[in-house]
Amino acid sequence: CLVSEQGVGDNLQFLRFCPMVKALGAEVVLMLYPGVCPLVEHQPYADFTCTQKLPHSCDYWCPLLSAPAVLGME
Numbered sequence: 001c002l003v004s005e006q007g008v009g010d011n012l013q014f015l016r017f018c019p020m021v022k023a024l025g026a027e028v029v030l031m032l033y034p035g036v037c038p039l040v041e042h043q044p045y046a047d048f049t050c051t052q053k054l055p056h057s058c059d060y061w062c063p064l065l066s067a068p069a070v071l072g073m074e
Helices: 008-023 064-070
Strands: 029-031 048-050
8 A cells, every 4th residue: 555645746756657556466455645536546557446445454565755765776
């Protein structure tokens, strides 16, 4: 589960890392600010978007802005 943090603009910028997470075989669940959800809910890199309550449990959680570090990028 990738969780939003900081401002909406930062979240939009860091959504570009979602396809990389998905390419690793992960189901990408995004917990985003309500205004951002309609922009990404039909994108191929998002399996599920939500604002507060998850439909199921997640094995891993990561703040969205930490995705590059988790992916090993500098």
